[in-house]
Amino acid sequence: MSEILFYHMTERTLEQILPGLLEKSRSRGWKVVVQLGSQERVEAVDAHLWSYRDESFLAHGFIRDGTENLQPIWLTAEDDNPNDAKIRFLNGGAQLDDPSAYDRIVYMFDGHDNEAVEHARSRWKFHKEASGADEHQQTYWQQNPNGGWEKKA
Numbered sequence: 526m527s528e529i530l531f532y533h534m535t536e537r538t539l540e541q542i543l544p545g546l547l548e549k550s551r552s553r554g555w556k557v558v559v560q561l562g563s564q565e566r567v568e569a570v571d572a573h574l575w576s577y578r579d580e581s582f583l584a585h586g587f588i589r590d591g592t593e594n595l596q597p598i599w600l601t602a603e604d605d606n607p608n609d610a611k612i613r614f615l616n617g618g619a620q621l622d623d624p625s626a627y628d629r630i631v632y633m634f635d636g637h638d639n640e641a642v643e644h645a646r647s648r649w650k651f652h653k654e655a656s657g658a659d660e661h662q663q664t665y666w667q668q669n670p671n672g673g674w675e676k677k678a
Contacts, residue, residue, distance in 0.1 A: 527624040529652050531645055533667040535636040539616055544577045547598055550612050557598045558610040562617025567600045618644055
């Protein structure tokens with residue numbers, strides 16, 4: 526059974542939130558795939574993860590770097606999983622039709638972008654209908670004004 530989470534970002538951007546979630550995932554020993562909507566976004570997030578904090582960085586790679594199977598965090602615009610990750614973050618219109626290879630799927634979407642909200646709604650409905658008899662557990666989280674997460678569904 527996969528856990529599918531929807532993170533409705535209203536107070537902070539992906540760049541502000543993603544590094545902390547990746548750090549938490551890695552501290553649990555999980556390999557991660559981050560799927561973004563375009564190669565341009567992959568390259569922007571790549572640059573951000575190397576420099577988001579002065580005193581540290583998150584080891585990661587994408588297609589340009591090679592050694593896919595050795596990367597603890599893999600950035601992609603495709604539906605690949607070359608590092609055998611068990612958690613997948615999706616943003617920018619990225620979607621995954623079969624979550625069964627993962628323990629956790631996290632759709633992150635900008636609440637100020639109507640297209641992103643509609644995409645998230647369509648994915649919620651898709652996974653709900655596809656899961657049938659509770660094969661996957663879905664939850665919806667929304668940011669509060671302090672940037673924390675509140676479970677809404």
